[in-house]
Amino acid sequence: MPELPEVEVSRLGVSQHLNGEVITDIVIRTPKLRWDIPKADLAKLVGQKITAISRRAKYLIIETVIGHIIIHLGMSGSLRVIDSTTELKKHDHVDVAVGNKVLRLNDPRRFGAVLYANESGEHKVFEKLGPEPLTDAFSAQHLIAKCSKRKAAIKLVIMDNPVVVGVGNIYANEALFLTGIHPLTPANQVSTAKLIALTQTIKDVLAAAIKQGGTTLKDFSQTDGKPGYFAQSLFVYGREGEACLRCKTILKAVKIGQRASTYCKKCQPIDM
Structure with a gap:
């Protein structure tokens, strides 16, 4: 998508x-x-x-x-x-x-x-859309408040449009890896420091993808027919079974909300 x-x-x-x-x-x-x-x-x-x-x-x-x-x-x-x-x-x-x-x-x-x-x-x-991720309305304080009473996996929370719009599967995987958060960690158990970092990382990952032209997907091309190039820089998405680019641990995948979630068990230890 x-x-x-x-x-x-x-x-x-x-x-x-x-x-x-x-x-x-x-x-x-x-x-x-x-x-x-x-x-x-x-x-x-x-x-x-x-x-x-x-x-x-x-x-x-x-x-x-x-x-x-x-x-x-x-x-x-x-x-x-x-x-x-x-x-x-x-x-x-x-x-x-x-x-x-x-x-x-x-x-x-x-x-x-x-x-x-x-x-x-x-x-x-x-009507039910949350703040745009690249605006000031999506702040660490906003994410902390939304996670405080949520027991759902943190990945599901940041992909929930009433919380923040537009953080789809690809960039949720990437942001969680870069912040060192296991995608299955209950949202209300992610530390405040990690949520602050995650807010900024989501902004950075999305901004970088826009700058580089979007992710190369078989179903997507830009309006001029040229594919995007950000897929070359993905750390975890679509790389199950390959070595982590940071620690060389083999990446694992789990289904969360019917979507594949790829992670590194060493770089993203689960906090439950």
């Missing part, structure tokens, strides 16, 4: 081509992805100037003065800004056209979303 850095890289790429342009057409080839696509509402935006391309969690938001297009890439979605005459590929579901260019959403698994919000930008998908 594209994670927050991949979505932010997509936002940056899309903004270069669409910001300030006028929407000339919205083509919907598939009536439903994860949810029904509100074709009639989206049609209202044709003729409107795009005033900004923003992001909330893993949602991209194409803003106009009268309403917004909300896009989620789901498990396998990707965006391309291409010439309007470009031949369609399988799973090309939606186009947002600006003159002779289109923003094209491709989603093989159809678990993404294209939604509409009025000029307020409010939508039910945003």
